[in-house]
Amino acid sequence: MSKKLKVAVIGVGGIAKTHMPGWAASPDAEVVAGADVAANALQEWGKTNGVTRLFADPYDAIHDPEIDVIDICVPNMFHAPLAIAALDAGKHVLCEKPLAPTPSDIRNMIAARDRSGKMLMTAQHFRFAGVSRAMKREIDLGVLGDIYHARSWMLRRNAMIPTVGFTKNSLSGGGPCIDIGVHALDLTLWLMGNPKPVAVTGTAKNMLSHKPGQFSIWRSGPMPPPEDFDVEDFAAAFVRFENGATLVLEVSWFLHHDTMGEDMQIW
Ligand SMILES: NC(=O)c1ccc[n+]([C@@H]2O[C@H](COP(=O)([O-])OP(=O)(O)OC[C@H]3O[C@@H](n4cnc5c(N)ncnc54)[C@H](O)[C@@H]3O)[C@@H](O)[C@H]2O)c1
Missing domain, CATH: 3.30.360.10 (Dihydrodipicolinate Reductase; domain 2)
Structure with a gap:
């Protein structure tokens, strides 16, 4: 891969912390941005991980032209709207489980993936x-x-x-x-x-x-x-x-x- 994919993590709470070693180990991707509605947690996470591009509004991360991948680590009810917006903005999406709470949300996410041509993956890590x-x-x-x-x-x-x-x-x-x-x-x-x-x-x-x-x-x-x-x-x-x-x-x-x-x- 010629260029490292640039990742923004949305929601920097418990599970986002466990994603960071995986991203750090990847030769193909790097976390360059984070977004969270909790300002203090976001600042702390940025300091710990050496990430300076920090957004209070997750949609600013989604619409940042430098970002290739959105890693969604927020409570379940926000998964579908954020994933659909990210796919529509031309980003790949890794979304925490459950992909969404309802089948119709998930169908809408799959439709967004299909029209974007980007990848949508859920963090069902037990398979690995x-x-x-x-x-x-x-x-x-x-x-x-x-x-x-x-x-x-x-x-x-x-x-x-x-x-x-x-x-x-x-x-x-x-x-x-x-x-x-x-x-x-x-x-x-x-x-x-x-x-x-x-x-x-x-x-x-x-x-x-x-x-x-x-x-x-x-x-x-x-x-x-x-x-x-x-x-x-x-x-x-x-x-x-x-x-x-x-x-x-x-x-x-x-x-x-x-x-x-x-x-x-x-x-
Ligand atoms: N794969 C696993 O085994 C596993 C384990 C734990 C949690 N999870 C999943 O991860 C997701 C988050 O869980 P968690 O334990 O990290 O929760 P958490 O409460 O520790 O962290 C969630 C973070 O999201 C932020 N947030 C909330 N709403 C937001 C919004 N609209 N925009 C931006 N930021 C927002 C919160 O401020 C918080 O920092 C859930 O979907 C959960 O099911 C998966």
């Missing part, structure tokens, strides 16, 4: 883990035969990021189903060979987050109050695919289950 790739290789070699059923889960005892970006529906658009569930589901569908779903039934409940004494190991102190925690804390689904295969998905931020083997327990 060594164990996932090794499993995929075995499956593709036929070691498991035909996959006719899958159980997919990400069940946490008491571990969620207790900030409104995750717990308030107007910012997150959903709870663990689209937070950790998208990771489990993406990995499972990929391992199954991406069969076409034909029917889905599901449930989503908030049973535990409002109980007194509830806590997350991510932060000491109480949960956000109920008015700021209006997404589910548990979800389950049953999916049937065109090829006859089926899948069960279970996700929770607060399932106080016994440890049923390391594969079932995240924290």
